Amino acid sequence: MDRIAADALAAAPELSLDFARVKAQLAKGYEKPFLILDTQIVREKCRRFFAAMPRVRPHFAVKSNPDQRVLQVLKEEGVGFEIASIAELDQLLALGVPPAEIFYSNPMKSRAYVEYAVAKGVEWFVIDSVEELQKVHRASPTAKTYLRIYTTNVGSDWPLSGKFGAYESEIRDIIAEAERLGADLAGVTFHVGSQCLNPENWKVGLETTRAVFDQMLAAGLKPRLVNIGGGYPVTHTKDIPTIAEIGAVVNAGLAAFGDDVQVIGEPGRYLVSDAGYFVCRVVGTATREGKRWVYFDAGMFGGIIETTEGLKYNILTDRSGPEIIWTVAGPTCDSLDICTRDQALPQDLVEDDFIYIKNAGAYTTAYASTFNGFPLPDVIIL
Numbered sequence: 001m002d003r004i005a006a007d008a009l010a011a012a013p014e015l016s017l018d019f020a021r022v023k024a025q026l027a028k029g030y031e032k033p034f035l036i037l038d039t040q041i042v043r044e045k046c047r048r049f050f051a052a053m054p055r056v057r058p059h060f061a062v063k064s065n066p067d068q069r070v071l072q073v074l075k076e077e078g079v080g081f082e083i084a085s086i087a088e089l090d091q092l093l094a095l096g097v098p099p100a101e102i103f104y105s106n107p108m109k110s111r112a113y114v115e116y117a118v119a120k121g122v123e124w125f126v127i128d129s130v131e132e133l134q135k136v137h138r139a140s141p142t143a144k145t146y147l148r149i150y151t152t153n154v155g156s157d158w159p160l161s162g163k164f165g166a167y168e169s170e171i172r173d174i175i176a177e178a179e180r181l182g183a184d185l186a187g188v189t190f191h192v193g194s195q196c197l198n199p200e201n202w203k204v205g206l207e208t209t210r211a212v213f214d215q216m217l218a219a220g221l222k223p224r225l226v227n228i229g230g231g232y233p234v235t236h237t238k239d240i241p242t243i244a245e246i247g248a249v250v251n252a253g254l255a256a257f258g259d260d261v262q263v264i265g266e267p268g269r270y271l272v273s274d275a276g277y278f279v280c281r282v283v284g285t286a287t288r289e290g291k292r293w294v295y296f297d298a299g300m301f302g303g304i305i306e307t308t309e310g311l312k313y314n315i316l317t318d319r320s321g322p323e324i325i326w327t328v329a330g331p332t333c334d335s336l337d338i339c340t341r342d343q344a345l346p347q348d349l350v351e352d353d354f355i356y357i358k359n360a361g362a363y364t365t366a367y368a369s370t371f372n373g374f375p376l377p378d379v380i381i382l
């Protein structure tokens with residue numbers, strides 16, 4: 001693709017799964033909640049990512065949608081992978097993904113998992129503490145490690161920092177320990193927070209990365225990987241920066257790194273969300289203390305869990321009555337199973353109505369459990 005065509009692709013409006021195809025699927029019958037996902041859109045998203053950031057190879061975050069058929073499509077599009085566990089590793093090895101293209105980006109790994117991954121040929125491991133560096137180094141003295149640094153998550157709908165990421169003084173200790181061990185601390189990574197609406201976070205992350213690279217070089221290490229993590233947002237109810245706008249910020253920040261530096265990103269949500277609708281059904285409605293409640297058959301244990309931290313989906317129904325505010329809850333007997341307390345939905349919603357959740361291909365089915373005896377959702381691949 002030439003530069004002009006790539007820019008046009010990256011700047012074009014994003015596509016979502018055509019609602020008519022959701023209806024066509026439903027015409028075949030309904031047994032339980034399902035995610036319906038169009039892999040053509042996944043392919044398109046991969047191409048847009050490559051077009052927006054030519055230096056950045058995407059490594060898909062398997063956790064966002066671990067369906068084997070989705071992983072196969074991503075592999076065909078030339079995408080690498082990022083894993084959190086050895087079950088995810090086994091899925092990729094079964095598809096024939098070379099271990100060198102699988103980055104183990106969970107900062108806290110059990111010793112047994114690290115040893116398994118080393119035995120299978122994984123080369124790259126994240127670390128964000130002195131202890132984790134020692135753990136990986138003991139399992140494999142030749143392992144290539146990359147340091148997860150803290151970076152600001154301001155403006156992200158699903159912040160991640162706080163749990164992971166080294167701060168300034170810890171970074172100094174980790175670099176000193178790598179020097180002492182003779183460990184190959186070979187790069188830096190950060191995660192701006194998931195569904196990040198603020199492109200400045202990548203700018204700040206890359207500036208900090210440059211400074212840490214310089215510290216590593218001063219210590220005699222050979223930093224040569226920049227991993228800009230995930231966080232690229234998708235459309236729900238708020239305006240989002242386009243992938244082209246994020247790309248412009250990232251590409252400018254990468255100018256501070258020479259061509260010998262390998263650059264990867266770890267998109268999860270961006271590559272799969274828009275490809276799918278999650279379809280579920282109203283079990284019943286009720287009025288409690290004057291408020292309207294709707295109970296549907298998926299709930300947070302059936303995969304609609306990101307709403308519990310404030311994510312607002314675009315939700316469609318077949319009703320056209322005036323909208324009122326509903327509390328939306330799942331079918332289980334757990335009081336945690338409330339997806340949101342302020343969802344605008346038509347007033348005339350009743351038992352057996354369908355609920356269509358748009359752009360729900362990421363972080364839905366991946367989270368689902370069979371708690372209380374409710375079935376896992378189906379995944380229908382188009």
Ligand SMILES: *Cc1c(COP(=O)(O)O)cnc(C)c1O
Binds near residue numbers: 105231269270
């Ligand atoms: C979850 C995760 C990602 C993917 O994040 P998205 O917001 O879905 O793009 C990437 N890297 C790491 C280390 C993660 O934990």
